[in-house]
Amino acid sequence: MKEKKADLLQGTLHLLILKALAAQALHGLGVSNRINQITKGTFQVKPGSLFPALHRMEESGWLKSSWGDSENNRRAKYYTLTKAGRRQLEAETEDWLTISVGITSALRAT
Amino acid sequence: MSLFSRIASLCRNLIRKGKVEQELSDEVSSYVDLATRAKIKEGLTERDARREALVDLGGVEQVKEQVREVRLGHFLDTRWQDLRFGLRTLRKAPIFSLTVALVLALGIGSTALMFTIVNSVLVQGPPYPQADRLYMLWQNIPQEDHVTFSAREFNAWKKQTEVFETLSTYMGNGFALSSAGDPELLFGYLVTPSLFRTLGTNAALGRVFLDEEGEVGKDHVVILSHSVWRDKFAQRPDVLGRPIVLNGEPYTVVGVMPPEFDFPQADAKLWAPAALDGPFFQQHPDAHFLRVIGRLKSGVTPQRLQTEVDLLGKRVDAPDDETSRHYYAVSLKEFATGQLHNPLLVLLAAVGFLLLIACANVANLMLARANARQGEIAIRAAMGASRRRLIAQLLTEAGVLASIGGIAGLAIAVWGLDLLKLFGAENIPELAHAHLDRMALSFVFLISTAAGLVFGVGPAFTASRTSFQTALKGTTRSTTGADRTRQALVFIEVTLAAVLLIGCALMMRSFLTLMQVDPGFRPENVVTANAGLMKERYPDAASILRLYQTSLASVRSLPGVQAAGTVTHLPFGGNDWGNGFEIEGQPAPAGVEYSAQMRPASPGYFPALGISLKQGREFTESDNETAPGVAIVNEMLAKRFWPNESPLGKKIRFHKDWLSIVGVSGNVKHSRLDANSDAEIYVPYPQVPEDVMKFVGRDMNYVVRSANPASTAGELRRAIRALDPQMVVKITTMQALIHDSIAQPRFRTWLIGIFSIFALTLACLGIYGVIAYLVTQRYKEIGIRLALGATRSNILQLILARTLKLTAAGILAGLIAAFFLSRFLRTILFGITVHDPITFVAVPACLIAIALLAGYLPARRATRVDPVTSLRYE
Numbered sequence: 014m015k016e017k018k019a020d021l022l023q024g025t026l027h028l029l030i031l032k033a034l035a036a037q038a039l040h041g042l043g044v045s046n047r048i049n050q051i052t053k054g055t056f057q058v059k060p061g062s063l064f065p066a067l068h069r070m071e072e073s074g075w076l077k078s079s080w081g082d083s084e085n086n087r088r089a090k091y092y093t094l095t096k097a098g099r100r101q102l103e104a105e106t107e108d109w110l111t112i113s114v115g116i117t118s119a120l121r122a123t
Numbered sequence: 124m125s126l127f128s129r130i131a132s133l134c135r136n137l138i139r140k141g142k143v144e145q146e147l148s149d150e151v152s153s154y155v156d157l158a159t160r161a162k163i164k165e166g167l168t169e170r171d172a173r174r175e176a177l178v179d180l181g182g183v184e185q186v187k188e189q190v191r192e193v194r195l196g197h198f199l200d201t202r203w204q205d206l207r208f209g210l211r212t213l214r215k216a217p218i219f220s221l222t223v224a225l226v227l228a229l230g231i232g233s234t235a236l237m238f239t240i241v242n243s244v245l246v247q248g249p250p251y252p253q254a255d256r257l258y259m260l261w262q263n264i265p266q267e268d269h270v271t272f273s274a275r276e277f278n279a280w281k282k283q284t285e286v287f288e289t290l291s292t293y294m295g296n297g298f299a300l301s302s303a304g305d306p307e308l309l310f311g312y313l314v315t316p317s318l319f320r321t322l323g324t325n326a327a328l329g330r331v332f333l334d335e336e337g338e339v340g341k342d343h344v345v346i347l348s349h350s351v352w353r354d355k356f357a358q359r360p361d362v363l364g365r366p367i368v369l370n371g372e373p374y375t376v377v378g379v380m381p382p383e384f385d386f387p388q389a390d391a392k393l394w395a396p397a398a399l400d401g402p403f404f405q406q407h408p409d410a411h412f413l414r415v416i417g418r419l420k421s422g423v424t425p426q427r428l429q430t431e432v433d434l435l436g437k438r439v440d441a442p443d444d445e446t447s448r449h450y451y452a453v454s455l456k457e458f459a460t461g462q463l464h465n466p467l468l469v470l471l472a473a474v475g476f477l478l479l480i481a482c483a484n485v486a487n488l489m490l491a492r493a494n495a496r497q498g499e500i501a502i503r504a505a506m507g508a509s510r511r512r513l514i515a516q517l518l519t520e521a522g523v524l525a526s527i528g529g530i531a532g533l534a535i536a537v538w539g540l541d542l543l544k545l546f547g548a549e550n551i552p553e554l555a556h557a558h559l560d561r562m563a564l565s566f567v568f569l570i571s572t573a574a575g576l577v578f579g580v581g582p583a584f585t586a587s588r589t590s591f592q593t594a595l596k597g598t599t600r601s602t603t604g605a606d607r608t609r610q611a612l613v614f615i616e617v618t619l620a621a622v623l624l625i626g627c628a629l630m631m632r633s634f635l636t637l638m639q640v641d642p643g644f645r646p647e648n649v650v651t652a653n654a655g656l657m658k659e660r661y662p663d664a665a666s667i668l669r670l671y672q673t674s675l676a677s678v679r680s681l682p683g684v685q686a687a688g689t690v691t692h693l694p695f696g697g698n699d700w701g702n703g704f705e706i707e708g709q710p711a712p713a714g715v716e717y718s719a720q721m722r723p724a725s726p727g728y729f730p731a732l733g734i735s736l737k738q739g740r741e742f743t744e745s746d747n748e749t750a751p752g753v754a755i756v757n758e759m760l761a762k763r764f765w766p767n768e769s770p771l772g773k774k775i776r777f778h779k780d781w782l783s784i785v786g787v788s789g790n791v792k793h794s795r796l797d798a799n800s801d802a803e804i805y806v807p808y809p810q811v812p813e814d815v816m817k818f819v820g821r822d823m824n825y826v827v828r829s830a831n832p833a834s835t836a837g838e839l840r841r842a843i844r845a846l847d848p849q850m851v852v853k854i855t856t857m858q859a860l861i862h863d864s865i866a867q868p869r870f871r872t873w874l875i876g877i878f879s880i881f882a883l884t885l886a887c888l889g890i891y892g893v894i895a896y897l898v899t900q901r902y903k904e905i906g907i908r909l910a911l912g913a914t915r916s917n918i919l920q921l922i923l924a925r926t927l928k929l930t931a932a933g934i935l936a937g938l939i940a941a942f943f944l945s946r947f948l949r950t951i952l953f954g955i956t957v958h959d960p961i962t963f964v965a966v967p968a969c970l971i972a973i974a975l976l977a978g979y980l981p982a983r984r985a986t987r988v989d990p991v992t993s994l995r996y997e
Contacts, residue, residue, distance in 0.1 A: 029981060040153070040154075040157065041150065041153075041154045041157075042154050042157040042158055042161070042853065045325050059153075059179075059181060060154060060179075060186050060191075061181050061185065061186050061189050062182065064150070064151070064154075064186055064189065064190045065189050065190050065192070065193040066193075068190050068193065068194060069193050071132075072126030072129055072133075072194070072195050073125045073128060073129060074125050074127070074129070075125075083153070083157060084157075084160075085155070085156075085157075085160050087153060087156050088149070088153060089153045089154075090146070090149070090150045090153065091833075094635035097125065097128075
């Protein structure tokens with residue numbers, strides 16, 4: 014699979030992580046895989062960016078973590094969205110859509 | 124919500140750091156495991172899968188560090204780490220750390236000390252509420268400046284109420300306390316009761332004077348100073364209301380002042396009301412000995428004050444007073460500390476230089492150390508420390524050193540101040556008010572921080588730029604940039620030290636010149652005794668004269684006495700008596716009254732003190748009250764009125780009778796070695812008019828020249844006491860009196876000397892450091908030179924020449940700077956100019972010699988280099 018490395022703004026990373034965890038709890042690697050999946054391969058998030066973002070978001074209260082068993086019976090740290098996190102997801106989604114509509118129309122203008 | 128969560132996380136990150144770190148570790152290794160599993164599923168072997176997973180991760184520590192960097196509380200945590208690490212590294216290099224701390228402590232401590240003194244004495248001024256509203260009144264008359272007031276003048280001024288809210292007056296007075304143990308003469312002040320109101324102070328115990336206590340009959344009350352209360356009355360609270368006997372009369376104690384109250388001077392032991400309407404002042408309404416102080420009305424500016432004083436002065440003069448008087452006002456602060464202003468500022472500048480030298484020295488030390496730590500820093504950088512982190516860590520170390528230096532400096536300042544007060548307080552009473560307060564503490568904090576930044580920033584920035592390769596290879600060559608910085612720092616140090624040393628040398632030469640001033644007499648082997656004649660035992664001139672005759676005869680017969688005499692006003696005794704006089708045949712121009720210092724003296728006074736007689740004779744026993752009136756004038760007066768002829772036989776008078784001049788004496792310095800002599804008129808004791816004698820004769824000063832001063836002192840006291848057991852006698856030597864009179868110049872010369880020694884030591888250490896370093900850098904080169912045939916002395920010359928090149932520029936720059944800056948010393952130098960050539964030549968020459976000495980040790984080490992081993996050095 015060809016990896017397209019695109020520059021990710023930190024804000025967008027937060028949004029993607031929130032979206033990735035909207036459906037189910039995931040561990041770090043799982044979040045990375047899910048983001049890759051839902052962006053159709055556009056973004057491959059490295060641990061060096063992912064882990065700091067996850068921890069920041071957990072400190073802000075949008076995620077909470079707990080240790081559980083993973084697929085191969087090893088312990089892994091799972092993240093889930095909190096209520097505040099869900100609210101944050103909604104807010105950021107709306108912001109993003111507003112911005113992207115505006116930019117798209119700007120690019121389309123003659 | 125988010126804020127709450129963040130605060131909770133912050134606390135957890137800081138308090139349970141171990142657990143947080145462990146979790147992170149687990150999480151990352153769990154990630155690696157999962158990634159490995161995934162790759163195995165794709166078909167790789169376990170080993171390859173793990174390796175690829177790790178490569179994909181990008182490095183375990185790096186990832187963890189990236190997480191840590193965004194973690195809340197990271198800043199605090201890293202600062203704490205830096206602090207602990209800094210302390211550890213400093214502990215591992217104890218000599219370096221102690222040297223830096225010591226150098227800083229010296230610089231910061233000295234500066235803090237001088238700042239405290241300047242702040243307390245010059246800036247804050249007298250310790251009374253709104254002390255800037257307190258002004259003293261003085262007057263100038265022709266021939267004499269800075270004259271005190273008469274009772275009549277004070278009363279006239281008191282009636283003018285335009286500028287002063289309150290106006291008070293005071294004069295010094297001796298009080299013989301004879302009810303508590305041995306009779307003792309206490310120096311105190313007669314003050315108008317409003318004085319305490321003018322100053323705005325209250326008693327610590329009891330009360331201050333009531334206005335009515337300034338009236339005759341109610342004025343036998345007294346206020347004690349804290350020291351008298353402590354020493355003579357054991358701090359008993361029942362001292363209030365107690366009668367004590369002063370000068371033979373009963374006084375009631377009504378109050379005790381707080382310990383720090385010392386108006387007008389530290390010698391004030393007690394205060395009694397001045398009954399201006401009473402007999403003492405009324406009998407001498409025109410005798411000028413009152414000092415006047417007032418508090419300005421609100422709204423009166425100093426400019427308005429001066430104009431008003433000028434105007435009021437014209438109104439105040441008595442109609443029959445022909446002397447033209449010029450009145451003026453001086454603020455209390457200016458009066459009390461005016462003459463300290465320039466010396467203290469010079470000393471403050473001097474410590475400023477010292478501090479800069481200390482910082483330059485420390486900066487150099489830090490640079491050298493940063494250089495030596497290149498390997499360690501490179502490894503830290505390789506481990507993932509960002510440049511910013513390295514700078515922060517190095518700055519923290521500098522901060523720790525600055526803090527230690529600051530605290531140690533504060534300790535030095537505190538002890539130094541106590542030491543100064545111990546040695547200097549008697550002769551420099553203003554020191555007593557110096558104390559460390561909030562301003563001083565903030566100042567120490569400020570300069571410690573500034574110093575830390577100054578010597579920390581440079582090395583932090585240069586060291587963090589370390590290139591990995593060169594560092595890890597082990598080469599410890601410093602960059603040319605660092606070399607040049609070190610040399611620039613030494614240049615600065617040498618320049619500042621040169622300026623400071625030239626200033627110090629100027630002040631020392633000035634003080635030596637002062638010490639060698641000829642006072643006009645020969646003070647060696649002269650014992651003096653000051654006897655205070657109490658009014659009730661010696662009520663009139665006749666009783667004073669009786670004592671005069673019997674005591675002189677007794678003193679003259681003491682063993683070892685070569686000459687003895689008495690005088691009412693002793694040179695350097697703290698007293699004088701100015702009076703108007705007339706010359707027969709040379710009337711004074713209108714509005715001018717000639718004024719000279721009057722000196723009733725006995726036969727034997729001139730030989731005893733060693734004043735030379737230029738013409739005529741001295742007094743003899745036959746110059747008594749029935750003999751024709753005679754006087755001896757000093758050379759200054761003689762030359763002024765009789766420049767081309769001898770004054771002998773001419774007539775002069777200061778009272779009703781004309782006196783015949785029988786002798787001309789040499790000029791004498793009476794109060795200060797660095798002031799000019801005054802015109803003096805000596806008259807024999809028995810011929811002093813009675814009403815004057817019972818006033819000026821209260822102090823009998825015996826002057827005794829003896830072959831054995833020590834034993835004569837004891838005999839003198841016994842002899843005087845034998846005549847009057849209740850007499851209060853103070854015995855000292857003439858040399859001691861002169862010694863005390865130059866205490867302030869001595870004090871400031873000592874201080875600047877100490878600062879200069881510190882500065883010179885630091886500069887030498889700086890030079891030594893740079894040259895030693897240079898030698899180690901060039902081991903290989905020296906070895907090659909030696910191998911190629913250079914002699915040891917060639918090498919010595921090479922290194923010494925390098926030392927000279929390093930320091931000559933600084934010495935030259937210092938010389939030029941001192942040339943321009945020395946003008947600030949003009950007011951405090953005596954006898955030498957601000958561009959004294961000897962100083963400006965000798966000091967640089969000495970500095971060159973000292974610099975060469977500082978470079979000599981490393982130079983010698985250079986000559987011991989073994990060419991073979993040196994070639995192995997990188």
